[in-house]
Amino acid sequence: MTVGMRLDEAVWGLLHQALQLYRDSPRATGHLRHQLARLEEPLRIAIAGPWRSGKSTVLNAIMGEEVAPVDGPDGDGVFTWYEAGPQPRATAYSTSQPPRELTVVKSATGMRVDLVGWRAGELRSIVVQWPTRALRQVTLIDTPAINGTDEHGRAPVMDRVLRDADAVLYLTRDSRGTDLRVLESTRESRVGQDAPVNVILVLSRVDETGGGRIDALLTARQLARRQYRDPRVNALCVHMVACSGLIGLAGRVLSESDFAALAQLARVSRAELEPHLLSADRFVRGELPVRLGGEVRAALLNRLGLIGVRLATTLVRTGCDSRGKLAAELIRRSGLTELRESVNRFFVDRHDTLKARSALAAVEALIEAEPGPGTDELLSAVEQILAGAHEFRELRLLAALRAAGLGFDAELATEARRLVGGDGVGLATRLGVAHDATVQRLWEVAADAQWRWQNHAEDPLLRLAQRRGAQVVVRSCEGMLAELAEGGR
Incomplete structure (x- = not known):
């Protein structure tokens, strides 16, 4: 909420100023027109992180359907875009061929895309159109794994993430070391320093921590709150949440047959069932005290993981006596509810602010790549907008209030946040x-x-x-x- 010229108006004027300055450069003007068009598009949210951080599972949990991953050929750095569409459809964009329609096979809980015949390095992007409410206001981008930084301290995949997306869910297993260095590399630009408001850090795969105890999810949420109070962490993101994408997705797609199998397990006492939940092999292949086929057990394990099976059977024993009640509690316990609320508050509600930020970053990058007469004045205009944008200050204050409340008492902090x-x-x-x-x-x-x-x-x-x-x-x-x-x- 800017007093004076609105941020989106100021950025629109900046882009036209840049178009006039770069009018003799077809590459630059094409890039700037693309940025103008992006201002009218749905918010782009990338889901990024290192290998096995659970990116595709979190994306599926947010959408409530199993649509990711769309796996490209081995070694490919393919970005997969999920956007709203009237019917399931997938299009491949390569480095050397025209766009090509892909075969989409729809299943009861999602889809599969056929990528047979593509060579490694040939695909650049896959755009999936999918009819779901979750994509009405946003486009989600599933990104390749980020495997550390190069000798210059940069992560090439993250560079493209920042160019293509307006906001980022960065998944991490421990929010330390390499992941922090990757995020710190995003603050080298003036926009990155003045407006670090487009990242939510997600402590992911938390169902695999805590030695398999059912209170591992609660412990992970407490850890996320504690780590977010670290100044090095909260300087890089507007919020940090803990989320088990696996359990959250299980809650969103839980079927009546899943519930029936879990209810059957829950009729066995915890002491009697627990030895069978010490390992995946024991659960799938061992002699259970109830009749439950191996395929059913394997499906439950694939859907929930061991801790999820433990948690679900405990919840059924303690009052979640229907599929709807169990699904809702799994979603809440997984951290998915908090994650979705954070995405809405910090990203969707602030889509104009984040899109303006993307445009400012694009103009700054263009000036660095193609300096020339008049670009100093253009850079000064970028800096002036950054200095005067109250929208960025609001988001930074929200981050500070969530981190430690700035020392305000609870009542003042609550009012300030509101x-x-x-x-x-x-x-x-x-x-x-x-x-x-x-x-x-x-x-x-x-x-x-x-x-x-x-x-x-x-x-x-x-x-x-x-x-x-x-x-x-x-x-x-x-x-x-x-x-x-x-x-x-």
């Missing part, structure tokens, strides 16, 4: 009033909030970081009052 859009960006939601509140009511609440937070911003007893945070809240209140004065609600 006023800067942490609970939703609508005026009524920001102000904490009914959605049918009158303009007069909205004005009164916004004016009162502005006055109180101005006092906090000028309070000499507060730390500098707290006063600066309060100044951001004041600007948000001023923006709301300006919007109301213009007749918006």
Whole structure:
């Protein structure tokens, strides 16, 4: 919420200024027109991370269907794009051939794409159109594994991720070492330094930690909150969540036959069943105290993993006595609910801000690649927009509030988060009033909030970081009052 020129308007003007400057360069003008077109497209969210971090499983869990991975030939760095479409369809884009339609085989829980005949290195992208509500506002991008950094400290795959996507879910097994170095390499540009607001860090495959205990998911969430308070971590992302994509996906696609098999297992006492859940081989091949075929057991193991089977049978014993109840609790416990809420709050609700950020980054990269007369003034315009964009300050404040609250007491931190859009960006939601509140009511609440937070911003007893945070809240209140004065609600 910018006081003065809106961020999207400023970026639109910047792109046209750049088009005029680079009018004699076909490559540059084509790139800039592409950026203008992107402003009108759905938000692009890439799911990135190292090998076996669970990228495709998390993507499937978000979509609620098994559509990934679409595996290219061995060694390929293929990006797979999932966008909304009226019917299942897949198109391959190669480095040497025209686009080619691929055969899509639809299953009960998703699809499979036939990639027979493609050679390694030939495919660049696959675009999958899929009819689902999950893709109405976003395009999801499944990316190749990021295997560390090169001698210059860069990850080539991550460079393309940052060019093609507006926001990133970066999956990590431990949020340390190589993964942090990869994310730190994304902050080399001015946009990366001033607006590190497009990454959510996901502590993934958490069902495999904690020695297989059913409280491993809770432990992982506590670990994510603790690690996010590390300044090195929260400087790189707007939030960090723990999520088991496997268990979250299991909850979203759980069938009645799955539930019936789990209910049958749950009728066995925990003490009697537990020895059979010590390893996958024991569960699939051992003599269970109930009649459950090997294929059914293997399907449950594939769907839930050992910890998921343990968790599901425990939940059935303790009250999840229907498929719907069990599915909902698996989704909640997996961390998928928190992940989806974070994506909505930090990415979807802020799509205009993130798209503007992408355009700023693109112009900055173009200036670096093709410097010339007038580019210094263009770079100054980029820096001016970054310095004045209140939208970026709101997101950075939200990240700081989630990390440690800036030392505000719980009530102040909660109000600050709400006023800067942490609970939703609508005026009524920001102000904490009914959605049918009158303009007069909205004005009164916004004016009162502005006055109180101005006092906090000028309070000499507060730390500098707290006063600066309060100044951001004041600007948000001023923006709301300006919007109301213009007749918006």
